[in-house]
Amino acid sequence: MSTPLSHIRNFSIVAHIDHGKSTLADRLIQSTNTVSDRDMKDQLLDAMDIERERGITIKANTVRIDYTAQDGEHYVLNLIDTPGHVDFAYEVSRSMRAVEGSLLVVDASQGVEAQTLANVYTAIEADHEIVPVLNKVDLPAAEPERVAEQIEDVIGIDASDACLISAKTGLGIPDVLEAIVNRLPPPHEGDPDAPLKAMLVDSWYDPYLGVVVLIRIMDGTLKKGDQIKMMQTGAKYGVDRLGVFRPAMEAKDELGPGEIGFLTASIKQVRDTRVGDTITHEKKGAETPLPGFKPSQPVVFCGLFPVDSSEFEDLRDAIEKLALNDASFSFEMETSAALGFGFRCGFLGLLHLEVVRDRIEREYNIDLITTAPSVIYHVFMKDGAMIELHNPADMPDPSKIDHIEEPRIKATILVPDDFLGDVLKLCQDRRGIQLDLTYAGTRAMVVYDLPLNEVVFDFYDRLKSVTKGYASFDYQMEGYREDSLVKMQILVNDEPVDALSTMVHRDRAEMRGRAMCEKLKDLIPRHMFKIPIQAAIGGKVIARETLSALRKDVTAKCYGGDATRKKKLLEKQKAGKKKMRQFGRVDIPQEAFISALKMDG
């Protein structure tokens, strides 16, 4: 039998990185004996190594907790742990739609951060009841009263009866469980006999089970063996397995309204499942799908090339395997004169890019050259056509271009007062337009309209460095706007290096060009001849450096005992050369492609 709606509570946890979301989830699981102490490990829900390492959640995870409340009733609590990063904003919004309430976890010594804001607004949009939870109240620096006030000021929700906890020590956890039962609403409605409507919240690939689909039943009842249909894709499957997470999989024969669980149905690829899709029965199914579905759209593009060109097929294999489990990442083959065969890949954002790149390098052991990340430019031609430009190398003949538009974002940055000046300068340097500047206590909240192009590369790194890590940052896409944009080429030894081509604002081209040439001069090792390094727009050189020729590189002592050693050294040198790319007669180390674009200070 399914649990009655009144005894179900579905919720998520909204928090900034490091504010204790995963630890709180661990405590809830532990204090309800959902997992035995013996099987408990930290950050139970973050399954991937990269998730654990970076302290971020990429995939939605879920756990069903049985809880006997102080009123003596047995409740089922379903926690969906959502990805917290801006790159996965759409996934977050879907997860939020699958639950009715949120715990807003805020570090009582740090206060509200930009990411918290973005996610809490998503929760408010999803009509959530929100229970504020102030974590780390045991720390000497904790200021629960001040932070509660800040929550009221900045977010506008009542924080007077916030739960005061320490997820680390377990303090206040029983209060949180009671608050979930008493202050969060049960699922609003749901008829067990209505046509099935289940929301596809997330999906991932399991090597033993195939694709596992996380679902929330809105209406109707889903049973093992049922024939189901995905309303967006039209695909049909038979349900092989049905169950819930505790957090390990536990089989169930049926899931009813309000319940959250999983199904497997011999689905081969994650690509075949769309987050936000509605699942219904093949026969006597629902007429209208759940609202709010939208396919995910990559916004950041870059080229991934194997360092060792003989690993191209391995790279293809790795990318295809990863794509099976990540529908939001797109790829197509790309050939570069300089880098050979590779893939142009699209990502939801920079974190997404880094995660995919790290996984290829780590899980598939392929060294990669990553070219400069680019956004999608809208290139309007004089003949009226509009071209979506994903790669500066594909830039059409400038004489035929009428104008170019670039994507802009609205960025929200929360920063302690002391660093405000640095943040404003950084945003100004990146062609930002200030939209708003307000204060919440000693923290400033600035809102900027920025070109996405200026943010995709190293903005976040620079922000962290100028604010010593105290700033938090979030953004949303704001549409396209025209600006004076040009393609800047880099010529090394008079040969254009397509992988180093970038789109820049005309007014900043000289500065960027100079900076890149200087960087490359340091990044490229001396050769046996001097090498001019130039930046050019069209045919016009706008910056130039010269890398002088190698002058001294000879072993001082080489006698009978050194032949073997020298030979090994030579082999090592040759192997090192293989890690470089040849442009004409110049070898460029792989790291140069990314390092050259970083702007320091």
Added chain:
Amino acid sequence: MPLRNSWPAALGEDWRYGGFGLYVHWPFCEAKCPYCDFNSHVAAHVDQERWAKALAAEINRVGALTEGRVLNSVFFGGGTPSLMEPATVDTVLKAAQAAWPWANDIEISLEANPRSVEADRFRGFADAGVNRVSLGVQSLRDADLKRLGRLHDAREARAAFDTARAVFDRVSFDLIYARQDQSLTDWEAELTEAMQMAVDHLSLYQLTIEPGTAFWDRAQRGRLRGLPGEDLASDMYQVTQDVTAAHGFSAYEVSNHAKPRAESRHNLVYWRYGDYAGVGPGAHGRLSLEGRKYATVGWQAPGKWLAATEAGSGDENVEKVPPHEQGIEQILMGLRLLEGISVQRLQEVNAGAIDAGGLQELLDLGFVGMDGDRLIATETGRPVLNAVIEKLIAS
């Protein structure tokens, strides 16, 4: 005699282009120098008689494999071979005389520290047969000698040098340049002084910070300051060429300068890629046996080598050097010489050793030149020889 049926005769006899020498390694020092990455050990007591026997036994063993060859040279290296008792040297040389017929003009060199205690042994070494010494003077500046961890001062070195000249037919010495805080004019002045002392041979090494040395550790910790950058080091190298040339010394090898016919014949065996027997801890050898070339290396640790030798063989490892690698070694060693390498000889062992495109590029850039059959690194090519060789050798 080894059978030569596995390879064409020309290949089996390739070593004859370079001759045949014997290297004897004496691994002990009184103190470890902070720049030295050679196999050297500081030992309180060395049983010289036992070591003499062991070295002689190894010579007998290798001699049996290479019977009938004419020995062109012997070199005592280290470590500090001038710490050997003359009797030890004598035992070793007697064994070498029993093992091979000696060339009439055999060169027998010994590396020596320029200290009075060791100079007292010079006469004994000469009596045992040593006819050339190479003195590790390293610097003529006391402050620099201290920084290099040397136990002698400049005055003592000069005195030892005078003793050596009186005792031996041939005397060479080493200097190290590109030292900490050394300026170009400092080095030019010091080298010019050295040229007044020099007889007909000098080894002039750029200070190199090698892994496994005290200097390396210091450099890693950022505590080794004042080393010249690439440009100054390059200028120092150039001054070295100019000053030695002005005194009639030819830079017959990257770091070795000599008057005509005063070249180190033993070292030429290495650079011309001949055969050499390596005897002693960590000593390397190259031996052509039955048409194949073998690389041998003795056990590094003195105690281990001694025990292994007494049990039959001091070699830790003996492996074949395939023709492909022989070609590479010929290039690595031979291009260090002013005379360069014979392309025809190279092609006999490895026709594909040289990358045609790389060669053409190097010829175009003027880093190498051809003189008849000989491929030679030019004056501009030699200071960047590592890069030249990397480009030249086919992958």
